[in-house]
Amino acid sequence: MRDLAAHLRRWQAAGTTYALATLTAVRGSAPRPIGATMAVDAAGSVVGSLSGGCVESAVYEHCLEVLETGEPLRKAFGYSDSDAFAVGLTCGGEVEVFIHRVTVAEFAVVEAVLDARTPAAWVCDLASGAVLAVRADDAVGAGFDLDGADLAVLRQARDMLDAGSTAVRVIGCADRERMVFVQSFAPPPRMIVFGATDFAGALCAVGRLLGYRVTLCDARRTFLDHARFPGAHEVVVDWPHRYLSTAEVDRRTVLCVLSHDPKFDIPVLAQALRLPVAYVGAMGSRRADRARRTELRAAGITEHELRRLHSPIGLELGGRTPEETALAIGAEIVALRRGGSARPLSRTGRPIHGREGHSWSGWCRRVFHG
Structure with missing residues (x-):
């Protein structure tokens, strides 16, 4: 129309x-x-x-x-x-x-x-x-x-x-x-993955499967061989925080920081946590997460903003491989998007297909407006 x-x-x-x-x-x-x-x-x-x-x-x-x-x-x-x-x-x-x-x-x-x-x-x-x-x-x-x-x-x-x-x-x-x-008049939601790692390659494939338009960004040109990341719709050579400062995002966008390097992670997360996006996640151990949160506070991020950070990223599925880790990240995104409990269906009495009508927009209203 x-x-x-x-x-x-x-x-x-x-x-x-x-x-x-x-x-x-x-x-x-x-x-x-x-x-x-x-x-x-x-x-x-x-x-x-x-x-x-x-x-x-x-x-x-x-x-x-x-x-x-x-x-x-x-x-x-x-x-x-x-x-x-x-x-x-x-x-x-x-x-x-x-x-x-x-x-x-x-x-x-x-x-x-x-x-x-x-x-x-x-x-x-x-x-x-x-x-x-x-x-x-x-x-x-x-x-x-x-x-x-x-x-x-x-x-x-x-x-x-x-x-x-x-x-x-x-x-x-x-x-x-x-x-x-x-009839929906909207482009597919975006997933932006930062860090050209094996985990990122697996997550790009999962993101595409879930219907996202996937962008992979890394400042290191050497690691950004498009053939290595067939799940990404596009690859971008740029510093993550610089790319994010001009990227088009909305309330459906998910941002996944997998670089596991403070010089990349802290600047891009400091931006991401202040954007009206649906999800911000970062990879790392619990020790790395504690250090990261300390650095983000020093960069001026408030406790309210920090509560939006999903770190360590993903659900606890016990996975080890990049593919299993990507599945855990995708599962966390779906659970948040659809209001799922992330518990086994056999342990719940809720409808199998989730709560009707749960959406990013409702989640964003709760997050940004209390």
């Missing part, structure tokens, strides 16, 4: 009602990804594309129908042997499209999603057509009881925004189930 921002804003500025068609599911081969959008205004003007031409004509007619009736519509399109070039997808796939009317009352919801600078989730109820824009600290919309029955929708949307995922979800609310389409 953000690729149509200029057109939608012009229509909204003119007070023009329009129909928005969104690709909500794809099975098999299809020209466009889930979340692709097409819009048609009351005058019949059309912008955007759902299939590169295969189903646009049929969707266009349905958009005009929705504009007239105001009733949302959910349609499936697939390959048809008898009429492959009319409505069916000639590539052999199947798609589902949801079409609903956007009126003046929903313009503020759409605008909350269009700002490319802000991560946001677009939520659309596939039965009623109610829409919601969800950001880290607020939500804009109508047709949802976010203080009561539909709180689970808000939590699910925030979790999906944290992960940068897009999908249809059936969510159990207080008195009913809602089927909603959630």
